[in-house]
Amino acid sequence: MEWGTVSIASMSAMLFTLVVSIGLPVVLLILIRIKTKARISSFFIGCGIFIVFALILEQILHTVVFTAAGSILQGNIFLYGLYGGLAAALFEETGRFIAMKFCMKKCLDRGNALMYGAGHGGIEAILLVGLTYISNIITSMMINNGSMQQIMALLDPSLQEENYNQLQVLWQLPAYQFCLGGVERVFAIVLQICLSVFMYQAVKTGQKKYLAVAFLLHFIVDFLTVVTTGLGLPLWAVELEVLVLTAGIAVYAAKLYKADGNVNF
Numbered sequence: 001m002e003w004g005t006v007s008i009a010s011m012s013a014m015l016f017t018l019v020v021s022i023g024l025p026v027v028l029l030i031l032i033r034i035k036t037k038a039r040i041s042s043f044f045i046g047c048g049i050f051i052v053f054a055l056i057l058e059q060i061l062h063t064v065v066f067t068a069a070g071s072i073l074q075g076n077i078f079l080y081g082l083y084g085g086l087a088a089a090l091f092e093e094t095g096r097f098i099a100m101k102f103c104m105k106k107c108l109d110r111g112n113a114l115m116y117g118a119g120h121g122g123i124e125a126i127l128l129v130g131l132t133y134i135s136n137i138i139t140s141m142m143i144n145n146g147s148m149q150q151i152m153a154l155l156d157p158s159l160q161e162e163n164y165n166q167l168q169v170l171w172q173l174p175a176y177q178f179c180l181g182g183v184e185r186v187f188a189i190v191l192q193i194c195l196s197v198f199m200y201q202a203v204k205t206g207q208k209k210y211l212a213v214a215f216l217l218h219f220i221v222d223f224l225t226v227v228t229t230g231l232g233l234p235l236w237a238v239e240l241e242v243l244v245l246t247a248g249i250a251v252y253a254a255k256l257y258k259a260d261g262n263v264n265f
Helices: 008-036 040-074 077-103 110-145 147-152 157-167 175-205 208-230 235-260
Strands: none
Touching: 008 040, 008 110, 008 175, 040 077, 040 110, 077 110, 077 175, 077 208, 110 147, 110 175, 110 235, 147 157, 175 208, 175 235, 208 235
16 A cells, blocks of 8 residues: 655645634624624524434435435436435425424524524534544544554554545545535535525515425535536536525525515624
8 A cells, every 4th residue: 555645735725624614603603693683592403403304314214215225316316316405405494494483483583594594504514524624634644644554554454455545535635625625615504594594584474485495495406416516527616506506595595684674784
């Protein structure tokens, strides 16, 4: 096995993504609290709903579905994207609706909708990306100082090869690709906040069209992301696609937010 060295540029990019993934949710929590006087509890309700509905309930569905039809779904990128997008939209938007309809019933206004979205998107960034990049940085430091190689030498040869194949991406990938994780999290958090504005409108006004808008837009973003990634589109192009989609959704959400008029922001 020929071990490489993780470059300073790559480690700096990892640090950037780590700071964004953990720092942005905290900054948004503070900023929204100051600007709108929204309850901090709304942030943590968002965190809890994501964990329960996306990381527990949705994963149970995935286990059942992929056990029964995993080869069919994974063999067709469009079916895979269709299933993934529908599942994510169904569980996350159902959780968002329940949170605003029942858990936030006494404090639901547009400021708390923003706070909920920051929590929902924030915990997603921390758990799915932040923790991963902490591991990446520590592992990269161990590779560079030689301690990882010493640990690997103690493993069974088959395990050595398996782990080596997983680790070599850390020095083989271009540094900018590690930055894309942080950029993607910015888009994802903005999207979660926008979807929370739509759901707030659905609960507040009772108009089902906003519930449909939240579900449909969530599905479209996830579906297109999965399909274009699966078709081999470069990561920077996929992120550009997500940027365009998120920007359009944000414009729509901002108009709804400003039209509500209950809170100055």
